[in-house]
Amino acid sequence: MARLKLAVLISGRGSNLQALIEACRDPAYPAEIVLVLANEPDALGLERAKAANIPTRVVDHRNFSDRPAFEAALTTAIEAAGARLVCLAGFMRLLGEGFVRRWRDRLINIHPSLLPAFRGLHTHERALAAGVRVAGCTVHFVRENTDQGPIIVQAAVPVLPGDDVGRLAARVLVQEHVVYPLAVRLIAEGRVTIVAERVVIADARTPAGALVNPGPEL
Numbered sequence: 001m002a003r004l005k006l007a008v009l010i011s012g013r014g015s016n017l018q019a020l021i022e023a024c025r026d027p028a029y030p031a032e033i034v035l036v037l038a039n040e041p042d043a044l045g046l047e048r049a050k051a052a053n054i055p056t057r058v059v060d061h062r063n064f065s066d067r068p069a070f071e072a073a074l075t076t077a078i079e080a081a082g083a084r085l086v087c088l089a090g091f092m093r094l095l096g097e098g099f100v101r102r103w104r105d106r107l108i109n110i111h112p113s114l115l116p117a118f119r120g121l122h123t124h125e126r127a128l129a130a131g132v133r134v135a136g137c138t139v140h141f142v143r144e145n146t147d148q149g150p151i152i153v154q155a156a157v158p159v160l161p162g163d164d165v166g167r168l169a170a171r172v173l174v175q176e177h178v179v180y181p182l183a184v185r186l187i188a189e190g191r192v193t194i195v196a197e198r199v200v201i202a203d204a205r206t207p208a209g210a211l212v213n214p215g216p217e218l
Helices: 015-024 044-051 067-081 097-102 123-130 165-188
Strands: 004-010 031-038 056-058 085-088 107-111 134-141 151-158 192-195 198-201
Touching (some): 004 015, 004 044, 015 165, 031 067, 031 165, 044 056, 067 097, 085 165, 107 165, 123 134, 134 165, 151 198
Parallel strands (some): 004 031, 031 056, 085 107
Antiparallel strands (some): 107 134, 134 151, 192 198
């Protein structure tokens, strides 16, 4: 079976990109990265990709007169690489309706909260300020509204006494590196479908609505 071709969009250090690179090194993993695309020329993730011999492109948003032109350039690069799934991994530009529609159900994101809680920025600060007992991360399909869309996989992380933003963020990041490759694998294996804007996972041993800290049984 052919491996699913991925384009990974980044803006910075690319730690979730690295998790995907590591997963794709396994010949049994059902996906491969064919392009790492950055909007920032100095994004550290570009060096990670080059070290793994993955093609890279820079599409600097500052070189375009408006967002549609920038996003058209993104699409051109993604299509030229033959990618079939677009993975946002710390891509710090809001994407417009045209791009989201073009890649509908083939565009996923990872967000450092248990969506729908704490959409947007400063998730860990807001979680601590709210006094929640559990934080976490979510991989979801992208829709037009920020940090909304069918949820694929989530992982829960306890908020511990004395936590600050750095400690909580570090523990959540560990789980991000687990769930993003898992979500891609489920999609690449053809086990993910969207029914009434909710994800259904075929052959899951746990209910599709309870994929929290998923194990290898999925």
